[in-house]
Amino acid sequence: MNSKDVRRLFAVSTMAMFIFGASAVHAQVVLPPLIIDTDGDGVQDADDQCPLSDLSTTVLINGVNTGITNTAANPSGCTFADLVEEMIDTCLEDAKNHGQFVSCVSHETNILKRAKTITGKQKGKIQNIVAKMR
Numbered sequence: 105m106n107s108k109d110v111r112r113l114f115a116v117s118t119m120a121m122f123i124f125g126a127s128a129v130h131a132q133v134v135l136p137p138l139i140i141d142t143d144g145d146g147v148q149d150a151d152d153q154c155p156l157s158d159l160s161t162t163v164l165i166n167g168v169n170t171g172i173t174n175t176a177a178n179p180s181g182c183t184f185a186d187l188v189e190e191m192i193d194t195c196l197e198d199a200k201n202h203g204q205f206v207s208c209v210s211h212e213t214n215i216l217k218r219a220k221t222i223t224g225k226q227k228g229k230i231q232n233i234v235a236k237m238r
């Protein structure tokens with residue numbers, strides 16, 4: 105290899121490094137974003153307002169079956185059982201005694217009945233279970 109060939113090889117190598125080198129050196133494997141859906145309800149945790157949804161077939165309150173059919177998760181990732189649990193928890197937190205707790209749940213279930221989310225019979229079942237809670 106004479107000096108002309110060396111210069112040509114150097115020029116070609118430099119050009120190749122310029123064209124391909126930078127991208128080759130910095131090439132990274134781009135993985136698809138990791139999608140985590142802890143409760144398997146189809147709403148990924150990042151968007152799930154209830155990441156540990158209750159996916160039972162019926163709504164349970166304090167372990168007692170209301171007989172009310174649970175729903176699949178809504179677009180926010182919450183089932184009807186999740187919403188009932190949240191209602192019960194909120195009433196428990198806000199009430200100073202059992203009477204206030206029962207009154208709170210009664211008020212909330214009246215709203216659910218007016219919105220036709222539950223029937224009058226289902227409202228009665230929830231209120232009956234809650235009245236017996238200690």
Ligand SMILES: [Ca+2]
Nearest residue numbers: 154155157181
């Ligand atoms: Ca969920």
